[in-house]
Amino acid sequence: MPAIDFRAALNDEQYAAVTAEPGPLLVLAGAGSGKTRTLTYRVAYLLSQGVRPGDILLLTFTNKAAKEMLHRVEELTGVEPRRFWGGTFHSIGHRALRMFGEEIGLPKNFTILDADESETLLKQTVDTEDKAFFKDKTNPRPGPLFSIISLARNTRQSIPDTVEKQFPQYSEIKYAIQPFAAAYAEKKRAQNVCDYDDLLTGWLELLEKAPNIAEYFAHRFRHLLVDEYQDTNTLQSQIIDRIAQHHRVMAVGDDAQCIYSWRGADFENIMTFPERHPGTVIHRIETNYRSTPEILDLANGVLEAQPKGRHFDKELRAARAHSQKPMVVETIDDREQAEFVRKRIRALIEDEGVSPGQIAILYRSHFIAMEMQLVLSRAAIPYHITSGVKFFDRQHIKDIVALVTFVYNPGNEMSWQRIACLLPKVGEKGAQKIHAAAREHAALLRKDFIDALHTDDVLTKVAKDARADWPSFCDSLSEVAETMRTAGPARTIEIAIDGWYGDYLRGAFADYIERLDELKALAGFAARFETIQDFLAQIVLLNGETSDRQVDPDAEAVKLTTVHQAKGLEYDVVFVIGLADGQFPGRRAIEAGDVEEERRLFYVAVTRAKNELYLCYPKVATKAGPGGMLLTASRFLTEINPALYEPLRLRRAFW
Ligand code: ATP
Ligand code: MG
Numbered sequence: 001m002p003a004i005d006f007r008a009a010l011n012d013e014q015y016a017a018v019t020a021e022p023g024p025l026l027v028l029a030g031a032g033s034g035k036t037r038t039l040t041y042r043v044a045y046l047l048s049q050g051v052r053p054g055d056i057l058l059l060t061f062t063n064k065a066a067k068e069m070l071h072r073v074e075e076l077t078g079v080e081p082r083r084f085w086g087g088t089f090h091s092i093g094h095r096a097l098r099m100f101g102e103e104i105g106l107p108k109n110f111t112i113l114d115a116d117e118s119e120t121l122l123k124q125t126v127d128t129e130d131k132a133f134f135k136d137k138t139n140p141r142p143g144p145l146f147s148i149i150s151l152a153r154n155t156r157q158s159i160p161d162t163v164e165k166q167f168p169q170y171s172e173i174k175y176a177i178q179p180f181a182a183a184y185a186e187k188k189r190a191q192n193v194c195d196y197d198d199l200l201t202g203w204l205e206l207l208e209k210a211p212n213i214a215e216y217f218a219h220r221f222r223h224l225l226v227d228e229y230q231d232t233n234t235l236q237s238q239i240i241d242r243i244a245q246h247h248r249v250m251a252v253g254d255d256a257q258c259i260y261s262w263r264g265a266d267f268e269n270i271m272t273f274p275e276r277h278p279g280t281v282i283h284r285i286e287t288n289y290r291s292t293p294e295i296l297d298l299a300n301g302v303l304e305a306q307p308k309g310r311h312f313d314k315e316l317r318a319a320r321a322h323s324q325k326p327m328v329v330e331t332i333d334d335r336e337q338a339e340f341v342r343k344r345i346r347a348l349i350e351d352e353g354v355s356p357g358q359i360a361i362l363y364r365s366h367f368i369a370m371e372m373q374l375v376l377s378r379a380a381i382p383y384h385i386t387s388g389v390k391f392f393d394r395q396h397i398k399d400i401v402a403l404v405t406f407v408y409n410p411g412n413e414m415s416w417q418r419i420a421c422l423l424p425k426v427g428e429k430g431a432q433k434i435h436a437a438a439r440e441h442a443a444l445l446r447k448d449f450i451d452a453l454h455t456d457d458v459l460t461k462v463a464k465d466a467r468a469d470w471p472s473f474c475d476s477l478s479e480v481a482e483t484m485r486t487a488g489p490a491r492t493i494e495i496a497i498d499g500w501y502g503d504y505l506r507g508a509f510a511d512y513i514e515r516l517d518e519l520k521a522l523a524g525f526a527a528r529f530e531t532i533q534d535f536l537a538q539i540v541l542l543n544g545e546t547s548d549r550q551v552d553p554d555a556e557a558v559k560l561t562t563v564h565q566a567k568g569l570e571y572d573v574v575f576v577i578g579l580a581d582g583q584f585p586g587r588r589a590i591e592a593g594d595v596e597e598e599r600r601l602f603y604v605a606v607t608r609a610k611n612e613l614y615l616c617y618p619k620v621a622t623k624a625g626p627g628g629m630l631l632t633a634s635r636f637l638t639e640i641n642p643a644l645y646e647p648l649r650l651r652r653a654f655w
Pocket of ligand 1: 014036254568
């Protein structure tokens with residue numbers, strides 16, 4: 001292993017943490033202060049002290065972060081990544097269960113269900129336990145039901161408590177859900193399958209119930225290191241505590257960046273770490289190496305707006321030279337916002353030599369990026385969407401596009417399949433039969449295809465469970481068809497959302513409000529097109545184009561990502577778009593009167609920037625129909641001192 005000059009690479013605070021005596025260590029520091037760097041150097045330091053790679057367990061939140069960290073360690077020390085145990089909680093839990101699952105009755109050849117499969121299995125379970133459950137429209141559909149059970153497991157709360165706190169709309173039946181969770185668990189056992197949550201609960205069960213395994217882990221992993229500790233949930237922090245019985249654990253985090261409480265993350269875990277690990281030495285790093293002083297001042301301004309006493313106090317000093325202030329950019333609408341970003345990016349790349357991969361566009365929710373995608377595609381600026389699913393690939397967006405496509409061209413069986421299969425108990429075959437019957441009927445009676453769907457002959461082909469929904473399903477298709485003949489694409493989509501599909505959405509997803517907002521945004525987007533053909537063609541092209549550009553995620557391309565997915569990362573230039581009230585903070589948070597987590601998310605967003613930061617918002621939200629909805633700048637902008645940024649107001653004439 002090459003000799004490393006730890007002194008030269010680290011400041012005093014970092015050096016102290018990296019070279020600390022083995023024992024519980026908590027590194028608490030603000031964004032960009034080198035926490036991840038400290039963790040990486042700690043691994044290198046341990047190796048230099050004769051610790052074997054196999055003795056180290058490294059836990060992080062995303063696969064990307066884990067890979068990146070092991071890569072950095074390899075660069076520093078020459079030790080290959082595969083010699084460490086490192087990865088996300090789920091990946092390590094998986095490994096643990098493959099090795100020892102039998103101890104808790106899980107055969108070695110278990111398989112893992114993805115999210116869709118888990119939901120399907122839960123639905124089947126409920127169907128056998130209580131045939132009437134899903135018939136009652138006020139009960140949670142499989143999606144929300146799964147979310148409730150999952151959140152309860154991740155926070156180690158009872159189901160009734162979880163419902164009471166996070167899903168109060170189902171309070172009345174909170175006790176009825178418990179038996180389903182038990183039956184679902186039983187079914188998984190019988191089929192020898194695990195869902196994602198089982199990878200964590202199973203791992204913890206191993207540690208709790210098999211003392212020899214707990215012993216093995218504690219002994220094997222003499223050193224445990226955890227990045228982004230503020231986002232651990234109860235389950236994860238209990239796993240850490242169990243493994244780190246020897247207390248040689250280094251946890252690194254920033255409570256001001258806790259952004260996953262909706263998934264059960266609890267920054268109390270970081271606050272109470274010293275209680276659970278007696279003798280904890282807390283290290284603080286107070287220098288920020290990432291951002292210019294101007295960006296840092298603004299970030300500190302964001303935190304000042306946060307209620308006091310809820311966080312560890314942290315002071316951040318800038319290490320870098322002065323530069324320009326962040327810019328707050330007000331534009332007329334989404335389109336102008338996207339055009340502004342496009343122009344600036346073009347100049348950055350062509351005139352200022354910034355590499356496209358060092359430019360990021362961040363947003364609160366996927367739908368905000370819709371216009372941006374279109375504008376970048378048209379300008380042939382390569383981009384890569386790093387957030388999980390692209391906007392146009394989201395299930396509900398595809399559903400509505402399929403619905404409209406089908407109405408436009410009822411011969412399109414792919415689109416028909418997609419929407420018909422949303423009806424209860426209608427599968428591919430069933431959908432085919434209905435389509436064939438309607439086709440025949442339409443030909444025979446020279447009827448319009450959609451009119452033919454309404455006939456009794458066709459109804460006989462519809463699964464019994466779907467018949468209650470069938471009339472509203474058909475009516476909705478007819479209404480969409482009628483609108484398509486008389487109005488534009490935006491209105492057509494609105495009518496589609498208002499009809500049967502809206503009811504379906506409400507039943508199917510716990511987060512249907514956000515999804516509905518996204519669909520409304522899609523309608524707004526559609527308002528730019530004259531005809532439904534233009535709109536549909538554009539969506540197809542956009543999808544094709546973006547997927548072509550998706551091949552190599554590390555290729556030199558501008559990054560488009562939600563703020564959640566950007567955590568821990570950094571870019572030379574950052575644009576945050578959609579900074580209007582209702583967009584960021586989101587409408588739901590405002591209505592719930594709790595924007596603290598959103599503000600932390602905003603803090604994460606601004607602290608990704610190294611050199612330049614642009615905070616943009618549209619004055620008008622495009623929506624279907626005439627006019628638009630007037631927006632105001634995000635409260636996160638208005639609450640900070642205007643001296644901290646440079647305002648820029650764009651009028652249409654600017655272009
Ligand atoms: P976040 O809270 O966003 O996860 P972080 O605290 O983990 O941030 P790092 O990503 O480790 O911060 O570091 C931020 C940047 O500062 C990196 O580019 C890193 O290389 C640089 N940096 C950190 N410490 C030093 C140092 N002592 N000397 C030079 N550069 C440093
Ligand atoms: Mg980090």
